Amino acid sequence: MPYDYVIVGGGTAGSVVANRLTEDPDTTVCLIEGGPSDVGDERVLKLRNWLNVLGGELDYDYPTVEQPYGNSHIRHARARVLGGCSSHNTLISFRPFAEDLADWEAAGAAGWDNATVQAYCDRIKCNIVPVARQDRNPVVKDWIEASAAATGAPVIDDFNAATSHGGGFSDGVGFLPVAYDPYTGYRSSASVAYLHPILGVRENLTLMTETWAAKLLLEDGRATGVEVVAPSGERRTVRADREVVLCAGAVDTPRLLLHSGVGPARDLRDVGVEVRHDLPGVGENLLDHPESIIMWETDPLPDTTVMDSDGALFVRRDTGDPRPDLMFHIYMVPFAENTERLGYPVPEHAICMTPNIPRSRARGKLWLTSADPSVKPALDFRYFTDRDDHDARTIVDGLKIAREIAATEPFKSALKREIAPGPGVTTDAGLSEFGRRAAHTVYHPAGTCRMGAEDDETAVVDPRLRVRGLSGLRVVDASVFPTLPTPNPMVTVLATGERAADLIRDDR
Numbered sequence: 001m002p003y004d005y006v007i008v009g010g011g012t013a014g015s016v017v018a019n020r021l022t023e024d025p026d027t028t029v030c031l032i033e034g035g036p037s038d039v040g041d042e043r044v045l046k047l048r049n050w051l052n053v054l055g056g057e058l059d060y061d062y063p064t065v066e067q068p069y070g071n072s073h074i075r076h077a078r079a080r081v082l083g084g085c086s087s088h089n090t091l092i093s094f095r096p097f098a099e100d101l102a103d104w105e106a107a108g109a110a111g112w113d114n115a116t117v118q119a120y121c122d123r124i125k126c127n128i129v130p131v132a133r134q135d136r137n138p139v140v141k142d143w144i145e146a147s148a149a150a151t152g153a154p155v156i157d158d159f160n161a162a163t164s165h166g167g168g169f170s171d172g173v174g175f176l177p178v179a180y181d182p183y184t185g186y187r188s189s190a191s192v193a194y195l196h197p198i199l200g201v202r203e204n205l206t207l208m209t210e211t212w213a214a215k216l217l218l219e220d221g222r223a224t225g226v227e228v229v230a231p232s233g234e235r236r237t238v239r240a241d242r243e244v245v246l247c248a249g250a251v252d253t254p255r256l257l258l259h260s261g262v263g264p265a266r267d268l269r270d271v272g273v274e275v276r277h278d279l280p281g282v283g284e285n286l287l288d289h290p291e292s293i294i295m296w297e298t299d300p301l302p303d304t305t306v307m308d309s310d311g312a313l314f315v316r317r318d319t320g321d322p323r324p325d326l327m328f329h330i331y332m333v334p335f336a337e338n339t340e341r342l343g344y345p346v347p348e349h350a351i352c353m354t355p356n357i358p359r360s361r362a363r364g365k366l367w368l369t370s371a372d373p374s375v376k377p378a379l380d381f382r383y384f385t386d387r388d389d390h391d392a393r394t395i396v397d398g399l400k401i402a403r404e405i406a407a408t409e410p411f412k413s414a415l416k417r418e419i420a421p422g423p424g425v426t427t428d429a430g431l432s433e434f435g436r437r438a439a440h441t442v443y444h445p446a447g448t449c450r451m452g453a454e455d456d457e458t459a460v461v462d463p464r465l466r467v468r469g470l471s472g473l474r475v476v477d478a479s480v481f482p483t484l485p486t487p488n489p490m491v492t493v494l495a496t497g498e499r500a501a502d503l504i505r506d507d508r
């Protein structure tokens, strides 16, 4: 039996699209998810468990190729479970800034203007609230007070109110907006908000979990379905009468397109994949938010928290742009993965600040190294390769500002000693070297199936998210982003799913 729509990936965007399309009882949808269900799985549902999920059986765990200017050891977590990365991330939920969406429009994404996208953010079903009073750690409160004093940034009670109604903010510090239930500490992920209420209720939704989409079926330039590998190992065909919608994320959507013969013809021939449709942009424009770290040893800290990283600081150095150009997360645990490898001790109790680059200038690439679909694709983020050194300078500034905050009361008293990079590293060159070698990712890969104008041959999808040159095929996930929004991207992914559902319905 064919379905009207086959959605590949029951992740962040896929959950939204599946819910919205099945609101019409006459529309049938098959949702294909590579991982297991999250229903009843405390490992996933309890937000505070997020660190335990990284690198485990629910993580596809993608390595990067060697990064000559950065850290070659970064592992990119990608969730293998219903709800996708919204089921193992920290659910920090920032709306995009108006200028982020102006950047999208300038890149050819007509119709993705601020007013339109904010209206779709309004529809998001996840329970997005600032960290609740009872979850506010007193040391994070002190950090907020010290950050405001040291940087002059205002304390912001509700960051999203500023972006949705006030047009954005240039700097600010406060407790984060998080998609969770403050009464239980449970996630309000895309699957919890969009799928759990309709599973077993809407008969027009078929969910296949532990089912891997191996190849797209293409007939005369049209996507007609997907070849999948069922949990038994058996290969099956799932047919779509109307459209196949790819929501497998910024790594697995281009990976599936490439294995289906859709991508740069020369690259595909090099690895022995039959070219079905030459589309040079697939896998290009790999984006991320790189970050680094500074760590202090502390005494045991009060245990109150949502997920051990509950505050953020935004700073603006470039006065030519109204948006912040430096962001910090604070961790109440030793986030020592990269510092330990560099030989630093791992204290039992620690606070870390992780300065990140909101609009990194690095542009990377994803490509296949083998026609064997079980081989992971190569990811080259080209971290810290921008010619004018913008990215490395941002990290150096971030480490310096973090030290100023650490020297400011009432936060100062919570810190015993700086562990990494350590008080001996003071020059810009030394801070840059440490910052790049200890660099990490905020886990925000995007952009590998870039949306662009209809006549832009380097774009992968048009502004209605249709794959260029093929019919019956759309991409709806973080891979369509022309640029990353300034803050964490999940809300923008959810809003993309919301708008995509309308575009799909309109086109029907």
Ligand SMILES: Cc1cc2nc3c(=O)[nH]c(=O)nc-3n(C[C@H](O)[C@H](O)[C@H](O)COP(=O)(O)OP(=O)(O)OC[C@H]3O[C@@H](n4cnc5c(N)ncnc54)[C@H](O)[C@@H]3O)c2cc1C
Residues within 6 Å of the ligand: 008, 009, 010, 011, 012, 013, 014, 032, 033, 034, 035, 054, 077, 078, 079, 080, 081, 082, 083, 084, 085, 086, 088, 089, 090, 091, 092, 093, 094, 211, 212, 213, 214, 247, 248, 249, 250, 252, 253, 256, 442, 443, 444, 445, 476, 477, 478, 479, 487, 488, 489, 490, 491, 493
């Ligand atoms: C550890 C971590 C922390 C993060 N923290 C935050 C945060 O706090 N705030 C924020 O804004 N962003 C955060 N992010 C980023 C954010 O979660 C992602 O940008 C966003 O969820 C991506 O959504 P997506 O729909 O593009 O992909 P995903 O949510 O990854 O969905 C892809 C889905 O497709 C499935 N899939 C993939 N390939 C196949 C296939 N071939 N066949 C079948 N199924 C397949 C996967 O199993 C997955 O369920 C974090 C990410 C990580 C990994």
